[in-house]
Amino acid sequence: MIKESLKTILPEHCIICSGEKIIQLTKDTSSSSQRIEFIVYPETIEQIKQLVLLANKINLKLYPISTGNNWGYGSCHPPQAGCILVVLEKLNKISLDENLSLLTIGPGVTQSDLYNYFKEHDFEYMVPTTGAGPNCSIVGNALERGYGITPIADHFAAVMGIEAILPNGEIYQSPLIANNMAPILKWGIGAYLDGIFSQSNMGIVTSMTLMVEKKPASVQMFVTYVSYGKLSKAISAIRTVLSQSKGNIGGINVMNANRISIMSDDYFLNTQKYSRESNWLIIGTIYGEKKHVKATRSLIKKAFHPITKKTFFITSQTAKFIQKLSYIIPCYFGKLKKSMLELPEIFGLFEGIPSHISLRLAYYKNRTKENVTDLEPARDQCGLLWYSPLIPMKSDEFEKYINFVYTVCSKYSIEPAITLTSLSSNAFDSTLPLIFTPHSPEEKVAYDCYHELLTTGRTLGFTPYRLHSAFMNTYFMSDAPHGKLTKQIKQIIDPNNIISPGRYE
Secondary structure, X not given: OHHHHHHOOOOHHXXXXXXXXXXXXXXXXXXXXXXXEEEEOOOOHHHHHHHHHHHHHHOOOEEEEOOOOOOOOOOXXXXXXXXXXXXXXXXXXXXXXXXXXXXXXXXXXXHHHHHHHHHHOOOOEOOOOOOOOOOOEHHHHHHOOOEOOOOOOEOOOOEEEEEEEOOOOOEEEOHHHHOOOOOOOOOOOOOOOHHHHOOOOOOEEEXXXXXXXXXOOEEEEEEEEEOHHHHHHHHHHHHHHHHHHOOOEOOOEEEXXXXXXXXXXXXXXXXXXXXXXOOEEEEEEEEEOHHHHHHHHHHHHHHHOOOOOOOEEEOHHHHHHHHHHHOOOOOOOHHHHHHHHHHHHHHHHHOOOOOOHHHHHHHOOOHHHOOOOOOOOOOOOOEXXXXXXXXXXXXXXXXXXXXXXXXXXXXXXOOOOOEEEEOOOOEEXXXXXXXXXXXXXXXXXXXXXXXXXXXXXXXXOOOEOOOOHHHHHHHOOOOOHHHHHHHHHHHHHOOOXXXXXXXXX
């Protein structure tokens, strides 16, 4: 009956009900999958509207996704069983107002799609890249409040306007868009409601307008190493640099040796063990006119001088030159040679060029499946869970967090592969990958570790900025006034609870 009803709205080739096909299309980087009844691929906004009306009529549960490549956070899986997966990858239109630097895209547009669009039209703009790779949706990442390392690090902050299908089938538009005006002011007029579509289940976003950055005249990456004993001072230095540079710097990453190692090493061949006392890497990027970059370099040198011997500044030309030098490095300097070879690709990510390079960490225990030009961790049976708490940019909070992570990870014999990325001059987000072999005893250990990180971290004041879909209704603070108000809004606009039941509830 459900399939026949769906066929009144969608062409048959847009409906998948075969159990075999569904299993193939819904692979995850863990075993926490949910039963999915159907997968549908709407091609138009009108089809989505009719799908929503049908769901209200015959009590269907819809779980909209963009591309479903939300690796480490549940991929395409809903928090609850029995949903119809609504894949929006066919909504992939792109338009750019070059005068206002406003980009309007559908949820099916990936980082790679946008990069190719800019390239084909000779637009000198940067893609808001992330470490998730070229095949991930820009809209999906923004709605999950993802972030990157280009000048607009906070991707939902770049969202200027939204169009969405509400649970009653009506089309929501941000106020300025509804008044036939370009969304030149994020807040529009009246109550700001765009935010209720972020990390929620209030509707199906079909279009998003974002502010995008032009590629500046000068881009320089800075790199330095700091001993663990000076890390607290380094945190203060980073806060100083970010607060004084006023937008010239994208996200700054602080990484321990374990995190650097899992990017390219093979778990089964790696005999080197790292402690927290090993040197930590600090890496970031300066953007701007040449005179601005020069001034920012002076600021960075001054701030980092008391804590590190040398800060290196790298341009695109320098990265390519170092890559050429790597060809004459003897093979027994394997790690050095590999780092030199990969430098232009790393630099490109900071310039807004999508890359798989950060995604390689998911293959730490599965290098035999790694194809550097086509990485898809769920398909390749990589085990990955992300723990991603917010950390105040204060030295004492930083030390408390590091102690906490090393203690918990040691208990479960899991690598404490830590990165902290600045979201502002006040906050870091930390990403800690729990890597395991799926469907093995390791997976239960990783889940137990994840549970303890979430529960103990919360008591210490470290709240995740996003959650794995399997844990949304377990660890989301729905009993607080914020959660109660969210439920009240949900009950009013979606009384039949047809959109993404259990998502952040």
